[in-house]
Amino acid sequence: MSYYDIDAILTDAEKIPCTFQLDVPDLGYLDNNPTHALKTGTKIALPLWLAEMLAIANTGGGDEDGGKSFINFDLPAALSNDVVQALKADPRAVPLRDQSAHFYGLATRMMDLSDERELGDVLRKSFVTRASEIALHARKGAGGSGHHKGDDKGAGSNLGVGASGEEFLRGLDEWERRLFRKAHDGTKAGKEWMEGVKRH
Secondary structure (H helix, E strand, C coil): CCCCCHHHHHHHCCEEEEEECCCECCCHHHHCCCCCCECCCCEEEEEHHHHHHHHHCECCCCCCCCCCECEEECCCHHHCHHHHHHHHHCHHHCCHHHHCCCHHHHHHHHHHHCCCHHHHHHHHHHHHHHHHHHHHHHHHHCCCCCCCCCCCCCCCCCCCCCHHHHHHHHCCCHHHHHHHHHHHHHHHHHHHHHHHHHHC
């Protein structure tokens, strides 16, 4: 991803539940207590970029703290056990955008930081299953005339995919929306090219 990629910036801003493993002076303001140190065991939701830095940094391995990380973190609510179980049951039924607009970006970053192997398998299968559904809706919608090439106002607007299709498309995260747009525009361009060939 590019340094100027807005989706990467928004993914970095996602909040991650963290627990501090040691006392940190002058950081009490993170816990709405600006005049005090941040105490061991304090639970705070931090932006992903900060949580990542604190999780991989360690205190240096002195005798007092044993070189542990500043924080431990849990998976965010978007990747909770309930969401993972729902994805296992039927990935097409889970509106990922309700969990996070940058669901896959957040998930891949969290997998880099944790040892969640099952999560990787579930996400891979979910993406493949949902991608085939996205392609189906893109082909159906390519015949519609309501979509213009620069229109990014939601993947399902005026595409003639039906009510259930629009509900599915509303639940797409940003990666999936880009996939839908490319598949839709590609199918539409292919049809226009074929019509041009037939005319000549």
